[in-house]
Amino acid sequence: NAGVTQTPKFQVLKTGQSMTLQCAQDMNHNSMYWYRQDPGMGLRLIYYSASEGTTDKGEVPNGYNVSRLNKREFSLRLESAAPSQTSVYFCASKGQTDSYNSPLHFGNGTRLTVT
Amino acid sequence: SQQGEEDPQALSIQEGENATMNCSYKTSINNLQWYRQNSGRGLVHLILIRSNEREKHSGRLRVTLDTSKKSSSLLITASRAADTASYFCATVNTGGFKTIFGAGTRLFVKA
Numbered sequence: 433n434a435g436v437t438q439t440p441k442f443q444v445l446k447t448g449q450s451m452t453l454q455c456a457q458d459m460n461h462n463s464m465y466w467y468r469q470d471p472g473m474g475l476r477l478i479y480y481s482a483s484e485g486t487t488d489k490g491e492v493p494n495g496y497n498v499s500r501l502n503k504r505e506f507s508l509r510l511e512s513a514a515p516s517q518t519s520v521y522f523c524a525s526k527g528q529t530d531s532y533n534s535p536l537h538f539g540n541g542t543r544l545t546v547t
Numbered sequence: 548s549q550q551g552e553e554d555p556q557a558l559s560i561q562e563g564e565n566a567t568m569n570c571s572y573k574t575s576i577n578n579l580q581w582y583r584q585n586s587g588r589g590l591v592h593l594i595l596i597r598s599n600e601r602e603k604h605s606g607r608l609r610v611t612l613d614t615s616k617k618s619s620s621l622l623i624t625a626s627r628a629a630d631t632a633s634y635f636c637a638t639v640n641t642g643g644f645k646t647i648f649g650a651g652t653r654l655f656v657k658a
Contacts, residue, residue: 436589463644465646467648472556472650473650474635474648474649474650474651475590475635475648476648477645477646477647480644480645482642482644488644490645491647522589522590524589524590532577532578532639532643533577533578533595533597533639535580535592535595536580536582536590536592536637536646537592538589538590538591539589540587540588540589541587541588541589
């Protein structure tokens with residue numbers, strides 16, 4: 433099993449450009465998440481999707497949009513990239529069974545630099 | 548704002564020694580989880596302790612939870628160079644969907 437797959441692995445954008453980060457999971461998980469990781473700040477939740485057809489804001493949603501395309505895929509879009517969005521972005525998923533006590537499964541991240 | 552705060556921020560020990568990391572959180576939780584992250588990789592789940600549990604073991608890992616103090620600790624016994632990584636605590640909110648992470652502890656185990 434591939435688990436959680438993120439594309440691209442690396443991306444450099446200029447300020448004002450847009451892009452979409454892709455995430456797909458093959459574990460039949462209902463819930464999917466986008467986090468960003470900055471040095472010394474751990475992971476911060478951007479958006480999450482508890483189930484197909486629903487999305488909710490996390491801790492730092494400003495400047496981002498998401499789409500839960502189907503049960504497998506959850507994309508993150510930057511409409512007008514800013515240098516403050518330079519970060520490593522992680523997608524994660526977890527199963528619906530016992531939603532409280534299911535662990536998150538992470539992809540390997542997308543490293544984004546905005547110049 | 549982040550829910551969990553780890554202490555220390557960084558820890559350097561010799562192989563064979565024990566490593567202890569602490570986590571404090573702010574609000575009521577359903578469970579607390581610990582994750583590990585190797586350099587350049589995603590996080591991997593290590594262990595989960597529910598709010599009604601006080602201690603849990605998994606191999607060389609021991610986790611304690613004190614809900615009255617809103618704190619948890621992760622003990623790695625007989626550490627190995629391969630344990631070198633960052634360790635994060637995370638808490639799950641009442642709805643069960645939001646998992647909020649702390650800033651992490653960087654552990655370096657010298658061979």
